[in-house]
Amino acid sequence: MDRYSEYRIMWILVFFDLPTETQKDKKAYALFRKNLQKDGFTMFQFSIYIRHCASYENAEVHIKRVKSFLPEFGQVGIMCITDKQFEQIELFYGKKPHGKNVAGQQLELF
Template sequence: MRLMVMFDLPTETSKQRKQYRQFRKKLINEGFIMIQYSVYVRVCTTKSAAEFLEKRIKDFLPDEGIIQSLVLTEKQYSDMHFLRGKMIEEVRNSSKRTVIL
């Protein structure tokens, strides 16, 4: 499973910029990696783990903007096509490092 978070946050005021930086930093601290500007993804072991993570994200949402999440299976994520550019091979973005006990 992968949890993808996409967001469009306002950055017109200093308060909005601060909330943007804090939100992005908290996503990274939760284990998300950026796959595109304002699109972050994280590997989850199960659908319930992804739903739990969504609830954690709700605890630190900024006051304004649009934030969306999408749960994808490994098959759906691996079927992503790159029309320009190429995938970044990074261990943190791989389900191979996931250990299920």
């Protein structure tokens, strides 16, 4: 199988619903988002962050890292999908289709 096959490349999706009622809650929310960004995740929607990984093994490293900085309260979901599955997502702004997802470009250095 090709090293960078669309079935081997993975996307991690992290969705969360965290409380923001108290100042402590807001700080935990901001720290969680900051840690996601520090680990290479980008915002897909307000409470959904995504990260491109070259393999499932690489994705496991980042999933473990996310689990290490989970906030004390709130709900967090983590899901892995293949590049091929990610490609099938249909995006809309209102009723207008946004077009195809732009997958991360895999660069290979020699």
